[in-house]
Amino acid sequence: MGKIKQVLSGNEAIARGFYEAGGQVAASYPGSPTVEMLDNLKKYPEVYAEFSTNEKVALEVAIGASMAGLRSMASMKHVGVNIAMDPLMTFVQVKTNGGFLLMTGDDPGMSSSQNEQDNRILGKFANMPILDPADSQDAKDYTKLALEISEKYYTPVMLRITSRLCHSRSIVELEDRKEAQAFDFEDDIPRYCMLPPFTHRAQFEMKDRIKSISAWANESKINHFNGQKGDTLIITSGIVYNNLMEVDSSLPVLKLGMVYPLPIEKIKNLTKDFKNIVVIEEMMPFIEDELKLHNIDCKGKEYFSFTGELNTEDIKKGLIEAGIIIEETANEKQEIISSKETVPRGPTFCAGCPHRPVYDILKKSKALVVGDIGCYSMGMMYPFDVLKTNISMGASLGMIKGMRIAFDKKGDKRPLVGVIGDGTFFHSGLAGFANLRYQMDKDANITMLVLDNETTAMTGGQATASSGSMDHVGQDISIDKLLEDMGFEDIVRVDQFEYKTAKKTIEDAIKRPGISIVITSRPCALRYKIKETPFEVDPNKCISCKTCIRTGCPPLRMKKYEGIEKEKSSIDLTQCVGCSICAQVCPVDAISRVGSRG
Numbered sequence: 331m332g333k334i335k336q337v338l339s340g341n342e343a344i345a346r347g348f349y350e351a352g353g354q355v356a357a358s359y360p361g362s363p364t365v366e367m368l369d370n371l372k373k374y375p376e377v378y379a380e381f382s383t384n385e386k387v388a389l390e391v392a393i394g395a396s397m398a399g400l401r402s403m404a405s406m407k408h409v410g411v412n413i414a415m416d417p418l419m420t421f422v423q424v425k426t427n428g429g430f431l432l433m434t435g436d437d438p439g440m441s442s443s444q445n446e447q448d449n450r451i452l453g454k455f456a457n458m459p460i461l462d463p464a465d466s467q468d469a470k471d472y473t474k475l476a477l478e479i480s481e482k483y484y485t486p487v488m489l490r491i492t493s494r495l496c497h498s499r500s501i502v503e504l505e506d507r508k509e510a511q512a513f514d515f516e517d518d519i520p521r522y523c524m525l526p527p528f529t530h531r532a533q534f535e536m537k538d539r540i541k542s543i544s545a546w547a548n549e550s551k552i553n554h555f556n557g558q559k560g561d562t563l564i565i566t567s568g569i570v571y572n573n574l575m576e577v578d579s580s581l582p583v584l585k586l587g588m589v590y591p592l593p594i595e596k597i598k599n600l601t602k603d604f605k606n607i608v609v610i611e612e613m614m615p616f617i618e619d620e621l622k623l624h625n626i627d628c629k630g631k632e633y634f635s636f637t638g639e640l641n642t643e644d645i646k647k648g649l650i651e652a653g654i655i656i657e658e659t660a661n662e663k664q665e666i667i668s669s670k671e672t673v674p675r676g677p678t679f680c681a682g683c684p685h686r687p688v689y690d691i692l693k694k695s696k697a698l699v700v701g702d703i704g705c706y707s708m709g710m711m712y713p714f715d716v717l718k719t720n721i722s723m724g725a726s727l728g729m730i731k732g733m734r735i736a737f738d739k740k741g742d743k744r745p746l747v748g749v750i751g752d753g754t755f756f757h758s759g760l761a762g763f764a765n766l767r768y769q770m771d772k773d774a775n776i777t778m779l780v781l782d783n784e785t786t787a788m789t790g791g792q793a794t795a796s797s798g799s800m801d802h803v804g805q806d807i808s809i810d811k812l813l814e815d816m817g818f819e820d821i822v823r824v825d826q827f828e829y830k831t832a833k834k835t836i837e838d839a840i841k842r843p844g845i846s847i848v849i850t851s852r853p854c855a856l857r858y859k860i861k862e863t864p865f866e867v868d869p870n871k872c873i874s875c876k877t878c879i880r881t882g883c884p885p886l887r888m889k890k891y892e893g894i895e896k897e898k899s900s901i902d903l904t905q906c907v908g909c910s911i912c913a914q915v916c917p918v919d920a921i922s923r924v925g926s927r928g
C-alpha cells in the first residue's frame with residue numbers, strides 16, 4: 331500500500347512532524363501565525379501540549395522537559411521570542427539532553443502583528459541553527475530533522491516559518507510515529523548550571539557546536555542546488571522559493587533549508603560557475619549580509635523590498651530589474667485580483683462584543699486612554715478613536731505610571747485610564763501591577779480597567795489562568811483576589827452591559843484620586859457563542875440622532891423606511907446577538923427586544 335498523503339497547513343504539518351518524531355512535551359503561547367500548531371498537537375494523546383501563561387514560561391516548560399530527557403518544543407509568534415529571550419540566551423549555552431525545537435512564526439507584512447521583526451537575526455544572535463521550510467512537506471520534515479540535529483549536536487534548533495507558510499496548505503506524506511529515546515537526566519552541575527565558572531567553557535562549546543553544524547550544512551541535501559545553467563545564481567529559502575518557482579522554474583537556484591549557519595564552502599564552490607549572485611529573501615538582508623561577511627559578492631535588497639511579503643509579482647519585478655529575466659520569459663502571467671474589486675473592511679468588534687460599551691463610555695469620559703494588546707486594541711479605531719497608545723503586551727501598566735509621573739511633573743492633571751485584558755493580565759500584566767502598587771504616590775490619579783472577557787479572544791479564544799472551566803475545572807485564579815492581595819484597595823467589578831451603572835462606576839473611578847481598578851465582567855460574545863433574542867428599532871420613535879450607530883455594532887445602520895422621509899436606524903436581526911447596548915444608549919427608547927412591545 332502506498333503512503334498516506336494529506337493536505338496540511340504549515341502549522342498542521344509541524345504538529346504532525348513533532349508527533350511522528352516521538353515528540354513528548356510542547357508548550358506555546360497563542361499568537362498569529364503559530365497558534366494553530368499547538369491546537370493541532372492537542373489532537374495527539376501521546377504528546378503533552380499546553381498553552382502557557384506567556385512565551386517565557388512556555389520556553390521554560392520545554393527546556394525543563396528537554397533537560398529531563400524528552401523531545402520537546404516551544405512555539406510562539408515572532409514577538410513572543412522577545413519575551414522568551416532571557417532564558418533562551420542562556421539555555422543555548424547548555425549541552426541539550428532531549429531534542430529541543432523552538433518554532434517561531436515571523437509575520438512579513440504584519441498582517442496580524444505589532445511589528446515585523448526578522449527572527450533569523452535573533453536565532454543567529456542566540457547561536458542557534460535555523461531551518462527555513464518552503465512548504466508543508468518541508469515543515470514536517472524539518473521538524474523531525476531539527477530534533478535529530480538537536481540531539482546529534484546537543485543544541486536547541488530554531489524552526490523559523492512565516493505567516494504564509496503557516497496558513498497555506500500543500501500535500502504532505504504521512505509516516506507513523508517513531509518513539510524517540512528518553513535520555514536520563516544526569517546529575518551534572520557544570521552542564522546545567524549556567525553561572526561562572528561553568529559558562530566560560532559552555533561559551534566555547536556552543537561556538538564549536540555551530541562550527542560542526544556548519545560543516546554538516548555544506549554536505550546536507552536540505553541546501554539544494556537545482557543544477558540549472560545561467561549567468562546569475564539565485565539564493566533563496568522558505569516560501570519565497572515556491573513563489574520564485576511560480577515565476578520562473580528554469581533559473582539556477584540554490585534553495586537553502588538551513589539559513590544559519592550557511593553552507594559557505596558549498597556556496598563558494600558554486601559561485602565559481604556564475605557571474606552574479608542574487609539573494610531573494612523577505613524582510614532583512616540576512617542571507618545577503620552573511621554572504622558579504624564571507625566575502626561573497628552578491629546583491630539582494632537593491633531589487634527586493636526590505637518589508638512585507640515577496641509575492642510572485644514582487645519577485646518578477648525584482649528579477650526584471652536585476653536583468654535576470656525579461657517580461658516574456660516569466661511563467662504565465664498571474665491573474666491578480668485587483669484590490670479595487672474587493673470591498674475594504676476595517677477590523678471591528680463583533681456584534682455584542684463586551685469591549686464596545688467600555689469604549690463608548692471612555693470616549694464620552696474624555697480621559698487619555700493608554701492601550702494594550704488584545705481585541706480591545708481596536709479601541710484605537712473608528713468610531714471610538716479612544717486608545718492613544720499601543721506598544722506591546724502588558725506595556726499599559728508601566729507606561730501609565732511613567733506618563734502619570736511625567737504629567738504630574740508638568741502640572742498636567744488630566745485623567746489617565748489604562749486598559750488590559752485578562753489574557754494580557756497573566757501574560758505580562760502582573761509585574762506591571764506590582765510595580766504600580768509599589769513606589770507609586772498614593773494620590774496619583776490612575777484608573778486601570780481590566781477587561782475580563784474570560785478568554786484570550788484575539789488569538790482564537792484560548793483559556794486564560796482566570797477563565798475557569800475551559801481547560802481544568804477548579805484551577806482558575808481570581809484576578810480580583812490577586813489584586814486585593816497585592817494591596818490595591820479601590821477595586822470594583824462591574825457588568826458593562828448595565829450601561830448606566832458601568833458608566834457611573836468608570837466615571838467615578840476616573841475622578842477619584844489614587845489608583846482605581848475597574849474589572850469589567852462580560853464574556854467574549856464570539857468565544858461563548860452568545861446569541862440572545864435580537865433587538866429592533868421602532869422607526870416612528872427614532873429621531874435619527876445616530877447615538878446607537880456610534881457604538882459601531884455591525885448590525886446597526888441608517889436606512890430608508892417606506893413612508894418615512896428621513897433615514898432611521900435599523901438592526902440586521904440575523905447579526906444582532908441581543909446584548910442591549912444600543913437600546914441602552916438610545917435617548918428616546920426607540921430600540922427594544924423583538925417581541926417585548928405589546
Ligand SMILES: Cc1ncc(C[n+]2csc(CCOP(=O)(O)OP(=O)(O)O)c2C)c(N)n1
Nearest residue numbers: 361703704705706751752753754786787788
Ligand atoms: C508577545 C506577544 N505574544 C502574543 C501576542 C499575540 N496576542 C495578541 S493579543 C493577545 C491576547 C489578548 O488577550 P486578552 O488580553 O485577554 O484580550 P482579548 O483579545 O481577549 O480582548 C495575544 C496573545 C502578541 N501580540 N505579543
Ligand code: SF4
Nearest residue numbers: 680683705787854855
Ligand atoms: S472575539 Fe470576543 S472580545 Fe474579540 S471582538 Fe469578538 S466579541 Fe469582542
Ligand code: SF4
Nearest residue numbers: 682883906909910912
Ligand atoms: S443589541 Fe444592539 S448593540 Fe447589541 S448586538 Fe444587537 S445591534 Fe449590536
Ligand code: SF4
Nearest residue numbers: 872873875876878916
Ligand atoms: S439612538 Fe435611538 S434615536 Fe438615535 S438613531 Fe439610534 S434608534 Fe434612533
